[in-house]
Amino acid sequence: MTMALAPFGQRLLTVAAVEELGAYRVLRVSDRDGPSPAPGQFAMLAAAAGWGAGEDERPHLPRAFSYARWREGEAHFLLEDVGPGTRRLCELRVGEQLRLLGPLGNGFRAPSEGRRAILLGGGVGIAPLAIWQDALLGESAPAGSDATGGKRPTVLLGFRDQVRAVGAALLHDAQVATDDGSVGRHSLVTELLDEELARDAHATVYACGPAPMLEAVRAQCAEREVPAQLALESGMACGFGACFGCVVPRRDGGYLRVCLDGPVIDAAELQRVDAHAGAPA
Amino acid sequence: MSVRFCGLELAHPVINASGTFDLLAARVAFGEPALRADFPFAAFVSKTITLEPRAGNPPPRLFEVPVGLINSIGLPNKGLEGYLAHELPGLAALLATCAVPLITNVMGSNAEEIATLLERCDEREEIAAFELNVSCPNVQTGLDIGADPSALEHVVRAVRPATRKPLIVKLTPNAADVAACAHAAEFAGADAVSLINTLRAMALDPDTRRPWLGGRTGGLSGPAIRAVALAQVAAVAARVAIPIVGMGGVQCASHARDLLDVGATLVAVGTESFRDPTTGAQIARALR
Numbered sequence: 001m002t003m004a005l006a007p008f009g010q011r012l013l014t015v016a017a018v019e020e021l022g023a024y025r026v027l028r029v030s031d032r033d034g035p036s037p038a039p040g041q042f043a044m045l046a047a048a049a050g051w052g053a054g055e056d057e058r059p060h061l062p063r064a065f066s067y068a069r070w071r072e073g074e075a076h077f078l079l080e081d082v083g084p085g086t087r088r089l090c091e092l093r094v095g096e097q098l099r100l101l102g103p104l105g106n107g108f109r110a111p112s113e114g115r116r117a118i119l120l121g122g123g124v125g126i127a128p129l130a131i132w133q134d135a136l137l138g139e140s141a142p143a144g145s146d147a148t149g150g151k152r153p154t155v156l157l158g159f160r161d162q163v164r165a166v167g168a169a170l171l172h173d174a175q176v177a178t179d180d181g182s183v184g185r186h187s188l189v190t191e192l193l194d195e196e197l198a199r200d201a202h203a204t205v206y207a208c209g210p211a212p213m214l215e216a217v218r219a220q221c222a223e224r225e226v227p228a229q230l231a232l233e234s235g236m237a238c239g240f241g242a243c244f245g246c247v248v249p250r251r252d253g254g255y256l257r258v259c260l261d262g263p264v265i266d267a268a269e270l271q272r273v274d275a276h277a278g279a280p281a
Numbered sequence: 282m283s284v285r286f287c288g289l290e291l292a293h294p295v296i297n298a299s300g301t302f303d304l305l306a307a308r309v310a311f312g313e314p315a316l317r318a319d320f321p322f323a324a325f326v327s328k329t330i331t332l333e334p335r336a337g338n339p340p341p342r343l344f345e346v347p348v349g350l351i352n353s354i355g356l357p358n359k360g361l362e363g364y365l366a367h368e369l370p371g372l373a374a375l376l377a378t379c380a381v382p383l384i385t386n387v388m389g390s391n392a393e394e395i396a397t398l399l400e401r402c403d404e405r406e407e408i409a410a411f412e413l414n415v416s417c418p419n420v421q422t423g424l425d426i427g428a429d430p431s432a433l434e435h436v437v438r439a440v441r442p443a444t445r446k447p448l449i450v451k452l453t454p455n456a457a458d459v460a461a462c463a464h465a466a467e468f469a470g471a472d473a474v475s476l477i478n479t480l481r482a483m484a485l486d487p488d489t490r491r492p493w494l495g496g497r498t499g500g501l502s503g504p505a506i507r508a509v510a511l512a513q514v515a516a517v518a519a520r521v522a523i524p525i526v527g528m529g530g531v532q533c534a535s536h537a538r539d540l541l542d543v544g545a546t547l548v549a550v551g552t553e554s555f556r557d558p559t560t561g562a563q564i565a566r567a568l569r
């Protein structure tokens with residue numbers, strides 16, 4: 001699968017729209033000349049102005065976001081205001097400029113052996129699953145994606161509460177679980193996965209979300225011998241393999257760079273998913 | 282703006298700070314043609330190579346601070362054999378197409394280790410020069426070798442015979458008297474010095490109140506250290522006659538000019554490359 005290369009250097013792009021989606025914002029950025037990303041790839045974003053004008057004179061470094069959607073030269077990112085970087089990005093207005101480096105990293109690989117796809121997301125982690133669903137449904141075919149054609153993916157999304165559950169609209173036909181039971185099933189989304197796999201374990205799981213969720217997915221899939229591809233998150237300074245800051249421990253010792261060996265990593269390669277990540281936000 | 286440095290002809294005075302640019306990773310991310318078309322540096326400094334492979338520190342390895350970054354990466358590298366067999370060929374081939382000399386950065390915990398690293402690498406004509414990372418504790422004194430002028434002089438003198446290629450000593454700013462350390466390195470035979478490395482720093486997890494970094498402390502870099510770098514380069518320039526590579530928080534040509542004006546011959550870009558990997562090339566163009 002060919003991964004889109006990032007142009008060398010930051011591009012100065014214009015904000016086309018910022019849409020409210022419950023607790024989240026969908027940032028739409030005009031990138032007509034940019035390569036289309038493979039689902040799972042990410043970009044490093046920074047506001048062109050006022051970056052470093054937030055709490056504690058932060059942010060300084062750019063922030064990493066998966067592409068959530070790609071439509072006709074427009075890149076969509078899903079944002080949640082959880083720190084000085086995401087706050088500044090959430091405050092962007094139409095016409096303002098953004099610096100973007102990307103697409104970076106690797107993407108999801110199509111299910112093998114005729115397996116069905118189960119897309120499992122938690123919170124803001126649903127972002128890369130949206131663009132992956134688009135590809136699997138053949139709605140858009142970003143560079144390097146393989147549409148499986150035929151089998152619609154099962155989509156399981158979990159959120160903390162009602163205002164975050166509004167984010168489920170980013171994907172089609174999602175089954176929703178909320179921690180507080182305000183929308184959909186009152187359970188962890190991983191319980192929905194357990195039921196799905198008990199029904200039919202001939203699947204490939206694609207997951208993105210909080211570390212404890214990913215660890216539960218990893219453990220469940222390992223036990224059932226179901227292949228799983230995890231889209232990981234980590235604090236990053238650069239996004240292109242230079243800083244060695246984004247590493248996660250691999251099963252056989254040593255480390256993987258999330259930006260270079262990931263962010264999509266086979267669950268079997270990991271010892272476990274640690275909750276340390278705490279990226280600068 | 283070509284410049285002669287330790288017998289090397291460089292197209293301009295901007296190089297990279299060791300450990301802040303992985304060329305082979307950049308080739309994967311951006312592709313070789315794009316990288317070559319706008320190659321950011323007039324010489325390329327490898328990340329620190331040690332005798333044995335190192336995995337690096339457990340994460341978290343990064344903490345953002347006001348206009349800066351604390352890193353506790355822990356010098357991960359494939360070790361001497363891994364570097365020579367698996368990295369050097371690819372690095373050298375890419376750099377040769379850009380006519381950019383390769384400087385290999387090495388670190389050891391004693392003179393014997395360093396000498397071995399230098400001797401083995403000296404055999405390779407793809408390596409044009411060496412940078413010695415002395416921000417490493419001396420087992421006897423517990424101080425960084427580079428922070429103690431007499432320990433530094435001893436080590437540099439002991440390893441100097443291992444190579445006739447240019448030997449740059451990368452000083453540590455975490456020293457009581459960096460100019461004395463620079464003088465000691467010069468006296469012992471160093472061809473150049475480079476500074477500043479990162480400043481020792483710390484951050485706490487806001488929730489647990491324990492150190493945030495897996496390595497407990499780390500090194501501070503970025504604009505936050507620029508004024509310190511300028512003072513140290515100026516102090517060293519007053520003490521030594523050998524050329525100086527100045528670095529620390531350089532983001533643009535004006536910062537580079539400051540270092541050149543206080544006595545640096547070359548400047549290096551580190552943390553800013555994380556924010557924009559073409560920074561070196563942009564500064565080189567603006568300096569012309």
